Amino acid sequence: MMPEFQRPRGTRDFGPEEMAKRQFVESEMRETARLFGFGEVMTPTFESTDLFIAKSGEDIVGELYAFEDKGNRNIALRPELTASVMRFYVNEMQSLPKPVKVFYYGNMFRYERPQAGRYREFFQFGAELIGAPSIEADAEVIALALATLKNIGLEDVVVRIGHLSILQSILDRTTISESEKRECRRIIDKGEIDKLKSILPDDAINELNMLFSNPDKVSSVLNTYPGVDYLRQLLNRLKAYGFTNCTVDFSVARGLDYYTGMVFEIDAPSLGAEKQICGGGAYKLADLFGGQEVNSTGFAFGFDRIILALENSEVEVPKQMLNAYILPIGDSARLPATEILMKLRNAGISTDMDLMGRNMSKAMKYANNIGAQKVIIIGEKELTEESVTVRDMKSGEQELVSISKIVQFITGCLN
Amino acid sequence: MMPEFQRPRGTRDFGPEEMAKRQFVESEMRETARLFGFGEVMTPTFESTDLFIAKSGEDIVGELYAFEDKGNRNIALRPELTASVMRFYVNEMQSLPKPVKVFYYGNMFRYERPQAGRYREFFQFGAELIGAPSIEADAEVIALALATLKNIGLEDVVVRIGHLSILQSILDRTTISESEKRECRRIIDKGEIDKLKSILPDDAINELNMLFSNPDKVSSVLNTYPGVDYLRQLLNRLKAYGFTNCTVDFSVARGLDYYTGMVFEIDAPSLGAEKQICGGGAYKLADLFGGQEVNSTGFAFGFDRIILALENSEVEVPKQMLNAYILPIGDSARLPATEILMKLRNAGISTDMDLMGRNMSKAMKYANNIGAQKVIIIGEKELTEESVTVRDMKSGEQELVSISKIVQFITGCLN
Numbered sequence: 167m168m169p170e171f172q173r174p175r176g177t178r179d180f181g182p183e184e185m186a187k188r189q190f191v192e193s194e195m196r197e198t199a200r201l202f203g204f205g206e207v208m209t210p211t212f213e214s215t216d217l218f219i220a221k222s223g224e225d226i227v228g229e230l231y232a233f234e235d236k237g238n239r240n241i242a243l244r245p246e247l248t249a250s251v252m253r254f255y256v257n258e259m260q261s262l263p264k265p266v267k268v269f270y271y272g273n274m275f276r277y278e279r280p281q282a283g284r285y286r287e288f289f290q291f292g293a294e295l296i297g298a299p300s301i302e303a304d305a306e307v308i309a310l311a312l313a314t315l316k317n318i319g320l321e322d323v324v325v326r327i328g329h330l331s332i333l334q335s336i337l338d339r340t341t342i343s344e345s346e347k348r349e350c351r352r353i354i355d356k357g358e359i360d361k362l363k364s365i366l367p368d369d370a371i372n373e374l375n376m377l378f379s380n381p382d383k384v385s386s387v388l389n390t391y392p393g394v395d396y397l398r399q400l401l402n403r404l405k406a407y408g409f410t411n412c413t414v415d416f417s418v419a420r421g422l423d424y425y426t427g428m429v430f431e432i433d434a435p436s437l438g439a440e441k442q443i444c445g446g447g448a449y450k451l452a453d454l455f456g457g458q459e460v461n462s463t464g465f466a467f468g469f470d471r472i473i474l475a476l477e478n479s480e481v482e483v484p485k486q487m488l489n490a491y492i493l494p495i496g497d498s499a500r501l502p503a504t505e506i507l508m509k510l511r512n513a514g515i516s517t518d519m520d521l522m523g524r525n526m527s528k529a530m531k532y533a534n535n536i537g538a539q540k541v542i543i544i545g546e547k548e549l550t551e552e553s554v555t556v557r558d559m560k561s562g563e564q565e566l567v568s569i570s571k572i573v574q575f576i577t578g579c580l581n
Numbered sequence: 582m583m584p585e586f587q588r589p590r591g592t593r594d595f596g597p598e599e600m601a602k603r604q605f606v607e608s609e610m611r612e613t614a615r616l617f618g619f620g621e622v623m624t625p626t627f628e629s630t631d632l633f634i635a636k637s638g639e640d641i642v643g644e645l646y647a648f649e650d651k652g653n654r655n656i657a658l659r660p661e662l663t664a665s666v667m668r669f670y671v672n673e674m675q676s677l678p679k680p681v682k683v684f685y686y687g688n689m690f691r692y693e694r695p696q697a698g699r700y701r702e703f704f705q706f707g708a709e710l711i712g713a714p715s716i717e718a719d720a721e722v723i724a725l726a727l728a729t730l731k732n733i734g735l736e737d738v739v740v741r742i743g744h745l746s747i748l749q750s751i752l753d754r755t756t757i758s759e760s761e762k763r764e765c766r767r768i769i770d771k772g773e774i775d776k777l778k779s780i781l782p783d784d785a786i787n788e789l790n791m792l793f794s795n796p797d798k799v800s801s802v803l804n805t806y807p808g809v810d811y812l813r814q815l816l817n818r819l820k821a822y823g824f825t826n827c828t829v830d831f832s833v834a835r836g837l838d839y840y841t842g843m844v845f846e847i848d849a850p851s852l853g854a855e856k857q858i859c860g861g862g863a864y865k866l867a868d869l870f871g872g873q874e875v876n877s878t879g880f881a882f883g884f885d886r887i888i889l890a891l892e893n894s895e896v897e898v899p900k901q902m903l904n905a906y907i908l909p910i911g912d913s914a915r916l917p918a919t920e921i922l923m924k925l926r927n928a929g930i931s932t933d934m935d936l937m938g939r940n941m942s943k944a945m946k947y948a949n950n951i952g953a954q955k956v957i958i959i960g961e962k963e964l965t966e967e968s969v970t971v972r973d974m975k976s977g978e979q980e981l982v983s984i985s986k987i988v989q990f991i992t993g994c995l996n
Binding site: 181206241277295313491502504536 | 585586587588589590592593594595596597598600601603604611615616617618620621622623624625626627628629631632635646648649650651652654656658668669671672673674678679680682683688690692702710713714717718720721724728817818821822823870871901903906915916917919920922923926927929930931932933934936937938947950951
């Protein structure tokens, strides 16, 4: 029979196995942020459309799920979370002692043609550090991103750090207009250097190519650029944080106007062409939203790509196992079996019980199917001896265990 | 300065303190479901509007955030999650061995006038048990709801269980039409018995009033109703699960047509008029969505009301504390301080560091403000002795601790 209803195009349903994996990664991210002293925030799923226009320009509307609500307000499903978090900051957190360190995990939406690894509803985990001197903030935020990836077991990553003032100083030496400069940054951000030829003079392009190709080789000329000494200090601090794998890449441009200084991206090479899993940098947004100007640094992880990268890297993610499966034999065993069921659950042992009246062989097949580690067989004969039979699903061995010791027994087997 | 952007009406922003509380409750709910052998699922935030109409009728559209996407599809932000989960079940889980036990946590949306405790974006945690015999499923699902509330510390609750066949048998003895019967159920669900007078004959109303007023007192006549023996058995099973606080309430009617038998509600009396925190029952929906007919039982918690009830009941929710706050004195202390910072964080000790260059007295004030348990002062003098000063923020006592023993020392203090 053909199902009558399909989920909307470009969206996903996640089953228990997938969710266990996602939940593990989400928890590790949350825990790392907590260890770093960041506090979680949550904002509404939709905002007034104007908020996103203020941050990203009118063009963003084409990619939004934007609509009028029944009160004729223009609202849009959020395409990202920095705008919402900074709105929240401006409305309610400006007077808090600095720095304000917050993180978020959430879904967001973009109306675009669905393609491999790109969905209309997708997920990001991100952090914003607001109101600290820039180098302290930049180092702490990059360190959080790297510690998080380390804690989830994704260590095969490339960290590329740039500084917009270097790009800017080259563009400023040309005679192109501000909007052309902006266009250049977008082109560079997309890695389409060839397209610069119609805007920039040859010497500027040569200079950019030299900078982009190998920043280490040009270290002698680098000192002439603003921001280079800053990046040296930043890399030094990241070393103190224990992260020695950061590289300098002046072609990191982040396409958007509100970035002010340091910018960074992290790639997972295993992902191939769509390899970027994190983007961030120093920015100013609060003033755009009616607040006081304040230095901020933030990043966002592409959560879905990180899950993909973990799968590619064959990183072991703990599986959700069912510790025990109870099979009551006969109706009179059901109530005593229920008591044992709850004893185990209350002791933190994940336990299921046959609800279908399965016979022994079908129950064993089912227990195997759902990945139960132990099967506890409770029959009338066993009950008269105040005992149950415990079968180890791996070895196939069976043992008679006293009901009064069942929690202890199962706990002992699992440790 | 007036902020330029406000969050949409009827929605909320959650700060770190609130989120720590919500995250704790969410984790406990998830963990209890896991102990019961339920697996988590997640479905898209929006669905085709038709799905919700199929489940709840055309009237639902008035309460939906419904809109046309750019491909002219009618989609709506989900107003609840059972419809989505059953759509997912029909599309992808029908062939799994039974029972299918799933749970979800998510946000949902309803366009209505915002009022105290009711929001346009709100949250539910729920579970569905699909494909088991009804009494097994009903007992397991109610037990999950009750165990969850127990595990989050909310024990001051009233559980009311009814059975629609009892109500139905009374209505069936009248001559009213099917749509009038449906209307009666909705009226009873809202507790507006007086309004039945225009539809039902007096003797039916008297009978209902007798049943609703005190089900225990009428036990001698109860045996004449279908479903009563079922409820007795169900209460008996719930006792085996360890739950003796369930009461029978025949006025639980759940306003919707797809409920088929047992229905239940849980109240938190501390919430006053809007006291219901959970609703559920046995239902059939899969066939409505193009799947094979299958028995299901499910419930949903009103997550926001549960948070409110926990606050009213003064249940202690673990606070998110910062274990340590590091104050480097002078620029040369900053890099060694960063190394100590990461040592602590890597050992699972939540630690923050001064990023603002605060002096001692301001740093102590800030550390106090953010609730740090220890302040670690790292000055040039201490560093020459490979030591740091650790100050306990509660007692005010200070101690010189060797850097090589700092993790051990702080861990020891926290246990």
